[in-house]
Structures are given as C-alpha cells and as structure tokens.
Amino acid sequence: MAWTREDMAARAALELKDGFYVNLGIGIPTLVANHIPAGISVTLQSENGMLGMGPFPYPGEADADLINAGKQTITELPSSSYFSSADSFAMIRGGHIALSILGGMQVAQNGDLANWMVPGKMVKGMGGAMDLVAGVGRVVVVMDHVEKSGAPKLLTRCTLPLTGVGVVDLLITDLGVFEIGPDEGVTLIELAPDVTVEEVKAKTEAAFALAVK
Amino acid sequence: MAWTREDMAARAALELKDGFYVNLGIGIPTLVANHIPAGISVTLQSENGMLGMGPFPYPGEADADLINAGKQTITELPSSSYFSSADSFAMIRGGHIALSILGGMQVAQNGDLANWMVPGKMVKGMGGAMDLVAGVGRVVVVMDHVEKSGAPKLLTRCTLPLTGVGVVDLLITDLGVFEIGPDEGVTLIELAPDVTVEEVKAKTEAAFALAVK
Amino acid sequence: MLRKIRDGAAEALSGLLFDGMTVMSGGFGLCGTPETLIAAIKAAGVRELTVISNNCGIDGASLGLLLEGGQIRKMISSYVGENKLFEQLYLSGTLELEFNPQGTLAERIRAGGAGIPAFFTRTGVGTLVAEGKELRDFDGQTYVMERALTADLAIVKAWKGDAEGNLIYRKTARNFNPMMATAGKVTVAEVEELVEVGALDKDGIHTPGIFVDRIIQGGPYEKRIERVTTRPRPEREAA
C-alpha cells in the first residue's frame, strides 16, 4: 500500500534532528511541520524573511504583515526574528540552513532536480527554490513516484528544465525512500508497506541499488 | 598670511550644502563640524556604523559604546541611526555619501591621493580611507601645502603609496584652494590672504592653471 | 533643512516619472507593497515601465493595477503566479519577463545599492538562469556571476518613518523593501505612521534616512491578504 501525503510528510519528518534550522517548501513539505517527532525542537525558516515560524493563526487573527513564502498567514513564536529578503537568502546561500524539504517534478539519478517549469505551460517562476537547493546543506525531495499518466519521475536524466544540478540528497515518494549520492547514485533504502522492489523498478527509469533495511 | 587649521576647516565647511550626508576624516576635517554655515543642516556619517553624529559628550557622560571612527567618544542626535560596518561601507561604496573631507600626505595633479603609508615607517593601516575616496561622490582633501622640510605635497605624481587614483575633487591647503578635474588638471581658484601666486608656484611641483576669483 | 516629507503620493512622485523608466517596488506578494505610490503611478499614466519586484501583485491589486493600464513593458521577478492578466499579456508577447531566483534577485538589488557591480553565487548553476553568464570555479565549486540591479526610482513601504527618512518595517512586510531603498537613484517611501524624529529606536532602524529622498504618510491601507490560512481553535477554547 503506497504512502499517503501525510505518510510521506511523516517520513520526511524523521529527517529532522534536534536543533535543526529547516526550510519547508509548499505542498507536502508544509505538512511535515505536523509530524515533528516528540522531544525534537526545530526552527522553521521562511525565506521571505522569518526565522521561528509558528502555526497558522486562529480564525480572525490573521495579520497581513505576517505570511510565509507560500503567502499563507502564519503566526510568530517567542523565539521568532524577522529580516530582509537579502539577509534571508544570505542565510540560505551561506549554508546556515541544515535541511530543506521540497516538492519535485522530476529527480535524476545524479541528484538533479526539476521542480519549477514545464515548457509550453505558463511559467510562474522559480521563487526561492534554486537558492534553497544550491545553498542548503541537505535537500530532501518529496513527490509522487510517477506522473498522473504513469510516467516515471525518477529518471536517468531530467527532461524538464533544472532547478539545480546534483542537489538532491534524499527522495521520498509514495513508494519508498531513496538516498542519492554524488558517487553512489540512487539507493532504495525503504519501501512503503506492501510495495515490492519489482513495482518500484517498473515505475522507475533511473538505475538504483538496493539496501532496504 | 597663510591659513590656520581653523581657517582651512572653515573654508572646507563652505563645500557643505543643505541636506548633505558627509563623512569627515580625522584631524583638520573633524574641525569642519565647528564651522557649518548657519541655515545649513548636514548629517555626519561615522564609518564605524552611525549616521547623525552629535558633538563630543560633556565630561562624565562618555559612553564606551558610542565612538566615532577616530575612536573618540561622541553623542547621538534625535535623528541618529546605527548599523553594522558592512552596511556602513555599503552606504559609502554605493555612493550615498555626498561629500568626504579627508586629510592628505600627497596629492597629484591627476587627483591621486596618498594618505595612509610611508614606506619604511610603521604602517598603521588604511582604515576606511580607501573605501571613502573610491565610493564618495565628492572628495575634498585638506592638508598643509608643504612638508615640514619644505618639500611640496601637491605633486606631478605621488611618491608615496596611493590611497586612490584620480579621486580628489578639491584640495584646500594653508595657501589656497585648488580644483582638480580628470581632464582639466589642477586649477588654483582661491588664495589665502596675502599669499601670492608666485609663492604657491614656488611651493608646488604640480602644474596648475589660474582662475583666482 | 531640506524637507523630505511630501503631501501625498502624487506630490512625492512629482518630477520623477518618465516613460521607459525602471522602477523597483518593494513587497512580497501583497505583503509590504507600496500601495499608495503604485496607485499614484497608475494615475500618472507613465508607460513602458521596467518593474523590478519579486512578484507582480494580483489581478486588481498592487502592481496588478499597472498591468491593467498596460503600463509595464518588462518585469524582473522571481515568481508571477496568481495573476491571470499577467499570463495573458505575457503569452500575447505584450509583456517581457526576466526570472531571477529570489535570492539572486535580492542580492543583485543589495549589490546595486552597495557599489558592488557583480558577485558570484552557486544559485542557478547548470540551469537556464546561468545561460549566457560567466561561470567560474572557486575552491572546486562552480559559481555564476550575477550583475547588480539599480533603478531610476525605488518605491518602498514601511511601518513607521520620520522626517529624516528613517524607516522601520513590520514583520514579514520587510522583505525586499530595505534593499530597494538603497538601490534607487531616487527613493520614495510611504509609511503607515509618520512619527516624530527621535521616536524610533536608533538601534532598530532598518533603513537609515540617507537612503530616502521623499516620504509620505500612505494609505488608507487595504492590506489585502492573498491566502488567509487559519487553524481551528482548540475545542475547549471554542466551547
């Protein structure tokens, strides 16, 4: 049985370590905040200029001056601080964020990521994604294993325009978890319940090694 | 009769215009603050991280956290703001300071300035001088016209290591005032009382044109 | 003393606008955008603008207003979703678009104000963003050279400001405003509250007055929210 979105978010949350500063992308990565393991404290960075992002506000308490990078209203914590976009991306580019969890359209077996542009469709822009994958120490991508059409998304080479080259360290899909290393390539390290290696192979273009725990 | 240090500072103060943001160097330039013409309001920048520098404190009121770039204790004004050294020099390098008034050891007829280093002597360092002459819109140098030895300081070429190339716009010495332009070279535009053009010529190595008002 | 305070947005922009000019506009989405000054630019009808702003507002609000008037020729942004009119204009070829990664955009503007003509960054190496740009290795890593951005006019929105032009921003409404204030040949600020000189915390001023040429009391502020997102109150509280 493949993982749900919440399952994938929960699995991604296991990558968090106590004291981490983390940036969560839009979509499934945002759900990771709901699955932070007990006893672990992480600080969420929002690239529009905030450290220490709190939960969504209660109804009627939204503040137009307090939004996340997805433009959703959020709240602050006692530990929060605000800064400019230049300072925020200096923080990101300078390698101060330990972990970024992002969505993806395609991942290649060398760690290339494509998640911002589909040629021929209206392009909304890369926002901060290129900065995050280039600057953050460890990049975890969470995405469905295949397209709606059934076409694989873990590929030999990305066919979509890239967000970054060789940047993905870990890929979590609804079928399993894959480590990606610059020399090692892709290694399947976990399978969702009842998912078989054969199924993953059938739905994957990239070559991968097996080290399922 | 050659100008005194206070006379030179007063003459330099005539370069100030209402609303100017100004950086004053150590020595005679610091005295310029005492000669700001009536009706003119200028804001003094201190490159260690302050805009809106006030006068020296009264005895007993010095604050160790409030000093100027010469490490003297100063005071703040209602309009003051503080910032980091990086932000301060971003301000300077970015051309936001209208005028810098600095001391000099040598000035060349193409506007080169030497004011930080005498080979063979212990070198204290350039501090912020190179940034100021490179970044500030208009650079005014105030210095004695000759060395104690009588050797000229307004030269064909500087013999001391440079602080900046072609950076001096106006030179004020105890003998007079000189405009320096990239194409025009040096023009003597004012003489101190009872100082003659012949005296200036005798004490100057650089070629200069005459346009004494 | 030269007065920086102007009586309203039209007066604040008087003499500064011309066709074909480049305008930087602060804000992230609708958060921290100089609404009052944008409306005045719309009213002034100046055209063929190159606008540098992280986003282009939404239909009917913020920079979306300048799109409606056909006043924008080119956008330099990192993200332009949430705007149907933008899409139409872009697909019809009426509107030119240059995408920058958000951090590169922020740093290019910071560089523009800081006298740094170019810098190197890892962001975008190996992507479309780096095409045609100089690549260079430092310590075994490849970087792309990016150039500084400046503008004929920067318009910014702050929370509080004084007659000297000192500004303080509020929460995430700060975003691109501080850098843009440094990178305009002329910078005009609008604030929610004009305060007495001396009322702002001198250690907490985000934009020192040197960067601000003119300042107005802005508003009345609509402060629209793009995505009001809330969570339910815990039941015991709701009960």
Place this chain on the structure above:
Amino acid sequence: MLRKIRDGAAEALSGLLFDGMTVMSGGFGLCGTPETLIAAIKAAGVRELTVISNNCGIDGASLGLLLEGGQIRKMISSYVGENKLFEQLYLSGTLELEFNPQGTLAERIRAGGAGIPAFFTRTGVGTLVAEGKELRDFDGQTYVMERALTADLAIVKAWKGDAEGNLIYRKTARNFNPMMATAGKVTVAEVEELVEVGALDKDGIHTPGIFVDRIIQGGPYEKRIERVTTRPRPEREAA
C-alpha cells in the same frame, strides 16, 4: 532542544580551539570587542592564530592580550595603530599582517557568511591593495575582485541575547559583530545581558539565533575607552 547557553567562556570555547586556527573577533578598537572570550582564549594558550579583526586592541587590552602571549601569527585588519607591542612584533618579523580597506574587510566577511565566494569593488583599484588581484571593467569603471573570508571560529559581543542565540547590539558597538557572527564555522557570542526568549523586539534582532552556536553571559565588563573626548559644559549650566 539543544542548549546554546554555556556556563562561562572556558566552557563555551571547549573543544573549539586548536593551534593554527583562524579566529574572527568583533569590535572596532575597544568598542564592542568580546573581552570575556578573548581572555579565555588567552588562558587556553592556543597558538599560531590567524586573527581577523578590524584592529588588534591596545597594549594590555582586548586582542592585545593575545599578542602578549605570542599567540597570534597573522592579523587581517584595516588599522593597527595604538599598539606598541604590535609594532615590535611586526618589525621583528614575528607577526604577519594583511591590511584590508575597512569596507572591503567588512564586505569580505559578509560575503563569507552569505555564500558569495567573490565580489567586485572599486575600493583599492590602483593601489597596493589591488596588486596581484584580478581587475575588471564594468560599465567603464575598473573594479578589483575580492574573495570571501570565513573563520574556524567567530567570537562576538552583543548587548542582549537570549537562549536561542538571538542578539541585539548597542550603538556603535555593533560594527563588525553581525557579519562575523555569520562567517564563523562556529560562532560563540557573549552578551552583557541574557534575557528571556521573547523579550527582544522581533523586528529589531540584529543577529538571528541561527548564526549563534553557543552563548554566554560575559563580563564583568571593563569597557575601556581609548579616547575619552569631551567638550566643556556651557557656562550657564556649569554655573
């Protein structure tokens, strides 16, 4: 939650010091220098240090203490006057010295913390500072390329700080501290006052806690002044 607060300077530096390391130290002259941590580095006796700091203290105070112990091999600074021992060590060839223009030094450190490996500046073009460095024209102006600076350890001094490592500096004691806090592989901060998390103005935090690995209550602070300069009180007040 990982605790950042340490019980004193020695504990805060425990495991971080080694011979031959590079240390950044905040401060301008004696203003805003991490006195407590410097004293602990002296006590630890670590040697062959490369120290990046705008100045090198004065005889018997601040970084001057590390000179006395012969712990510094090389200084990267913009100005080192006011220090006789420095002069002796330098002239005897015991101490290496690299001068940077103050703004270039500040920007190199900022770049080091911001993931910018190199940038261009006009400062120093045509002078000794640019010798051996790459020159390049942009828009008809010549610039010199400068490289980023980082350090094995950055020590900074703030006014107030909290357990998250959020810092606020006071007046001109801010100077190089904020950039250095971003450019150390490890950053240790000392503060005059440790406050409760939440007590600092969130819009006014100068150094977000992400940059600070360890923090101590410093002092007792001597806060020596290099040049107490005063003006006479107006007579009617004095009378």
